[in-house]
Amino acid sequence: MPLFLHFYKTQPTLTKGWVSFLGANKSLFDLYLASYKGFKTGFFKVLIPARGRKFIFDEEDRPKFPLYWTQMPPPVDPWAEDRLTPIERADLVVLKTLPDKIPLRPLIQCLRCPDLSGAVYG
Incomplete structure (x- = not known):
């Protein structure tokens, strides 16, 4: 999650009522247009593994950003490299060598x- 948040920031669209992820430090992925189809009429569930809670909740277990619908979601700036752990920084070095705007459809097909x-990498 920290690496994703290094490459992307959020931009609330107040007139439309949703939040977009925008490439900040580099656009890793091309737009996956299939993901847009019908997004306004459905919902999805986000599961947060125990190790990811520190990115979503603060030390007092309060959400760092709204986990519910709100008219005025705050924008989230990209994570600075100095906020990453040494292991995440090592992974960042590899990610920075990848080309910009990797097409997602073939990448998702690689999961099989x-x-x-x-x-x-092939």
């Missing part, structure tokens, strides 16, 4: 491959 790493 037995050699995931070879399929992604």
